[in-house]
Amino acid sequence: MMNFKKPHHTADPRAIQPVADNFIIKPTGLNIVWGNDPRYWKVTESEAELIQVSWLEVSGVVKELKKGKKYKVEFELNVKRDAFGWDETQVLVMAKASKTGRYSFKEAKLSGCEGHVTIPSGEPLEVSFPAAISDSDANLYFGLYEVWSGRWKGGIQIIKANVTCIN
Incomplete structure (x- = not known):
């Protein structure tokens, strides 16, 4: 009998570190499509290295956020010198x-970037939690996506995601 491994990396909630009203999400705290397949990703506690994919989908959830507050979402990446497919x-x-809730989004370009990058750059992606939301639904769903071009891309490392309370 063959032992089959799930192809996708499932988030480990222990890799989400609360710091006051903020959260640092290590790569193992993220859901990564094809993240358990070494042809596409190399996932460790300190980084998730994208080898190559045509479908980039990395997502996470931070639970039980404070109602009536606003949060900023960003990803910290390392764009390697040999990154490809981002043009x-x-x-x-x-x-x-x-x-x-309804998704808000910010676009980011990685072509021409090298080294440490925080995205989105410029104006932050902010999400407000209404005071009337139920406690059981006060969760923030977030992600990093490029699923439309069909192009093969690689050469980035996800260092962490940050969810920061801004009021």
Whole structure:
């Protein structure tokens, strides 16, 4: 009998570190499509290295956030010198408050970047939690996506995601 491994990396909630009203999400705290397949990703506690994919989907959830507050979402990446497939391609950082909320997003370009990059750059991606939201639904759903171009891309390392309370 063959032992089959799931192809996707499932987030480990222990890799989400609360710091006051902020959260640092290590790579192992993220859901990564094809993240358990070494042809596509190399996932460790300190980084998730994208070898190559045509479908970039990295997502996470931070639970039980404070109602009536606003949070900023960002990803810290390392763009390697030999990164490829990012020309003419937008990466989206998306987030929403609660399971039934609507996604907000910011576009980011990685072409021409090298080294440490925080995305989105410039204007932050902010998500507000209404005071009327139920305690059980005060979760922030967020992710990093490029699923539309169909191009093969690689050469980035996800260092962490940050969810920061800004009021």
